[in-house]
Amino acid sequence: MARKPHVLVIGAGLAGLSAALRLAETDNRVTLISKGIGGLPLSPGTLDVLGYIGKDPVAAPFAALEQLPDWHPYRRIGVESVARAVDWLVRRVPALYPEVTSVGQSQNSWLPTAVGAVRPSYIQPLTCRNAVLQDGMKLVVVGIAQFKDFPAALIADNLARSERVQVSARAIEISLDARGLADVKGTDYARALDSDLQLMKRFAQQINAAAQPGETVLVPAVVGLKPETFQNFAAQVNHPVAEVPTPPPCVAGRRLNDALVDLLTEARVDMRNNATVTGVTSADGVITAVTVARAGGSDSIKVDAVVDAAGGFASGNLTRDSYMALHEAIFELPLFTPPAAEKTGIHSIDTRQKTLVEQLLSSGIMVNEKMQALRPATEDSEFDALAFENLYVIGEALGGTNPASEISGEGLALGSMFKACEAINAGKGELK
Numbered sequence: 001m002a003r004k005p006h007v008l009v010i011g012a013g014l015a016g017l018s019a020a021l022r023l024a025e026t027d028n029r030v031t032l033i034s035k036g037i038g039g040l041p042l043s044p045g046t047l048d049v050l051g052y053i054g055k056d057p058v059a060a061p062f063a064a065l066e067q068l069p070d071w072h073p074y075r076r077i078g079v080e081s082v083a084r085a086v087d088w089l090v091r092r093v094p095a096l097y098p099e100v101t102s103v104g105q106s107q108n109s110w111l112p113t114a115v116g117a118v119r120p121s122y123i124q125p126l127t128c129r130n131a132v133l134q135d136g137m138k139l140v141v142v143g144i145a146q147f148k149d150f151p152a153a154l155i156a157d158n159l160a161r162s163e164r165v166q167v168s169a170r171a172i173e174i175s176l177d178a179r180g181l182a183d184v185k186g187t188d189y190a191r192a193l194d195s196d197l198q199l200m201k202r203f204a205q206q207i208n209a210a211a212q213p214g215e216t217v218l219v220p221a222v223v224g225l226k227p228e229t230f231q232n233f234a235a236q237v238n239h240p241v242a243e244v245p246t247p248p249p250c251v252a253g254r255r256l257n258d259a260l261v262d263l264l265t266e267a268r269v270d271m272r273n274n275a276t277v278t279g280v281t282s283a284d285g286v287i288t289a290v291t292v293a294r295a296g297g298s299d300s301i302k303v304d305a306v307v308d309a310a311g312g313f314a315s316g317n318l319t320r321d322s323y324m325a326l327h328e329a330i331f332e333l334p335l336f337t338p339p340a341a342e343k344t345g346i347h348s349i350d351t352r353q354k355t356l357v358e359q360l361l362s363s364g365i366m367v368n369e370k371m372q373a374l375r376p377a378t379e380d381s382e383f384d385a386l387a388f389e390n391l392y393v394i395g396e397a398l399g400g401t402n403p404a405s406e407i408s409g410e411g412l413a414l415g416s417m418f419k420a421c422e423a424i425n426a427g428k429g430e431l432k
Helices: 015-027 061-065 077-092 125-132 152-161 187-193 196-211 227-236 251-266 348-360 411-424
Strands: 006-010 028-034 107-112 118-121 139-144 169-175 217-222 241-244 270-272 276-283 286-295 297-302 307-308 318-320 327-328 374-376 383-386 391-393
Touching: 006 015, 015 028, 015 077, 015 251, 015 307, 015 411, 061 077, 061 374, 077 152, 077 251, 077 411, 107 125, 107 411, 125 217, 125 227, 125 241, 139 152, 152 169, 152 307, 169 196, 187 196, 187 227, 187 251, 227 241, 307 411, 327 383, 391 411
Parallel strands: 006 028, 006 307, 028 270, 139 169, 139 217, 217 241, 307 391
Antiparallel strands: 107 118, 276 286, 286 297, 318 327, 374 383
């Protein structure tokens, strides 16, 4: 009987957690290490594929992938892999994304942000679906006096001024005491609403008393860490109701993080937090072991493959030093910087600065169609050689894209994860 391959996954964001789960499902032995909690609790919980190309909003994201330049990682991932990966995830967490159909065919919708701007979004969690904006909607934005991270008046004012959709919006403020605190955090409210039915009832009653006929109610994304809490709350509100993401950290992203961690626990994945890669052993272009520092010591982990999902500049995996040189922190991989696409500024210096920043944030690791990390074979060549035969890079570390400005983070994370896992599983027959 062939032994199970041992795959080390680095990083606990959406890319890392989903890669570990996918690999565990396909009969691999998986160890997941991370410095700390990944970026999902900072996210709004949506699954977005492509929101913008430059300044232009994208209506049909999957159709638009073919319009991207050749160096963009989506061109190597492919439309089919992105669609299959998104479909795979929503089927694993149906409580968060129920009744999602036609992945790869449906279009983006406009969704309110934490400050009342609107942005394109592909798949919304159940708690946000009634917040999908349509012309003619009447909105009431509910602020909570004790919750300072949700500026209801600003959100309502910006929504009413939006040039993307024509809606009317007003703001109200209610008092919702939780734990006797004057300044309550989002997770405090979420935990309280999970367990305190009377608190939920008071919340719904105050909304029902203030909302007017025909209005859709928008509340901060604090209605429970458990998916069923929002459904119980919505049943008590006499109007369509939806959550609006709060500034990070956001309960909506925390729900997805918790759901994936629960699935990894059930799959018996070895998860090690507060762990950092301090050394790599290789032979003949293949990584054979990775040294991982942890509290109290370090471990040498023998591996058959490594999935690098450690993130980009935001996580500190990619950096720029005082000499303006770019670095990758773990494997010392060379970084690819795409050609500059000129941005628009208020004058020539501003234009140049914006262009350089966008170029910097689009820098990252170049990969092939299997998501294997590449390097130049010589100083004068392109990225045409494998860095290591069994090193796969996924998620925000990929070069040629700026997921924050494109609104493409989840699609890139999931699509690159799917391609890397396929390549790892295809190589199982070569193990001894």
